[in-house]
Amino acid sequence: MNLKELYQEIILDHGKNPRNLKKTENFNKDAKGHNPLCGDKVHVFLKIDENKNISDISFEGSGCAISMASASIMTDLMKEKKENEVKELVDDFLKMIKDSPEMKSKIISDDEKTKLMSLSGVKQYPMRVKCATLAWHTLTSAMNNSQEEINTEKFD
């Protein structure tokens, strides 16, 4: 494994200049996530319209290039997605990061899949998997209106 696979250009780009790094105005759902081992923090904000579409999504937080890139790419991807699509994509992404060789979902383009697959380099770095999944677990928590702060130590 070489580091250039982990730190692909797309990750460095999103890591250094995260998209959607702000607080959505008039958000109606949100959740906080925390990785107690390294101190990475993320706060996801959602604005869900009456048709259960994500009309806006953003995040605030600080962390390593992997966690920032993951949150950035995720928030880009989830805009305009329906609630059930969000769930499907989160599951698909978490499976890919854990053991599946690719993403199976048909609701995103090949281009978008490539972007997400750029995060698959963490599979070779078990200590860094939680950096990539923090924002995704936090998004699920926000969708479920869970008041509990996400803590990466509670997941596999």
Added chain:
Amino acid sequence: MNIDNIKKQFPIFNNKVHNNDLVYLDSANSSQKPQVVVDRIYDFYTKEFSNVGRSVHYLAVAATNLYENTRSMMQKYINAKDPNEIVFTKGATEAINLVANTFGQKFLEEGDEILLTELEHHSNYVPWHYLRKLKGIKINFAEINNDGEITIESIEKSITPKTKMIAITHLSNVTGAILPIKEITSLAHSKNIPILIDGCQGAPHLKLDMQDIDCDFYAISCHKMYGPTGLGVLYAKKKWLEALPPYQGGGGMIREVKKEGISFGDLPNKYEAGTMATAQVIAFGESIKFLNQIGIENIEKHESELTKYGEEVLRKNNSVKLVGNPKNKGSVLSFTLDGIHAHDIATILDEDGVAIRAGHHCCQILHDKLGLTATARASLGVYNTKEDLDKLNESINNCKKIFDR
């Protein structure tokens, strides 16, 4: 002092990490183990094993003597007055919990105050925190200055008439600041306040003399002193060990047990309930011998030169910012890199075989104060060389290359 010869005594350096020689810069977290310590554990289990302090058979007597011999060696190593002032624990964390728990039980009441510093490791804060809820005590933090130091003035300013205990680190595991513990102890005693020193980072690097420092408690982590894991030492003045109640109850710590009541054993048994980490204690005797053979004065000199060299090298590197600038600094070099998070630094350095730690190093209070969420930390041990620090610097430059693509 020949570092090559010293390094040869540590078998871990025969291994490669990602096909590179290991550059181990994480000794503040835990030090590597010399062959003699590893061998001692093996020998004890294969030739001499028995539980200590109970049976009268040959092996039990021999094992008890070996176990107590380490206690005496430790007493001499830190110049304690009495071997019974050495209590073995499962780590420095348990040593501090023991004091917080028993001292809190007996001597603290609602409204009493404990004085810590902003440099403290969580293990010298969380045990005291429990007493907030249990006893309604208050915890105060002496503030660091801009160089990441704790001065005697800062301590003096924070003492109030309600301060009942001062608990401070000897050497910060983040800024490397060495605290003037002898002066602080004398200040505490002038106000009749007992003092506990968290010696996790002090004991592996600095000459210790308990009678000279005169502190009431000193907590030691053996795995940071080239010894086995699962073992710590609490030094406590005899008057305290006699005055405080037992910490844990169980076998080995009692005198007489009746249905109506129990009387407790004498020191040191009173604080060593249950079967202790016997093999670790006996092997730790070899760590003390190892340290004595080199001489702690020589270790101090070597590590102080290395720390200065490391500071120089990293200061010349424009993208590195060192965390803290204490005048009296021990073997710790914490730093940040412009635009690169500490975890990314640690992953990239690891690929070059350079082992450092990234994160808050169990010091969230300090990181909050510094406005940082995470720092990278290179920490030194007796086996490190200037070449290791050059390699660190090279590898840091490699981080920049990867991130500046």
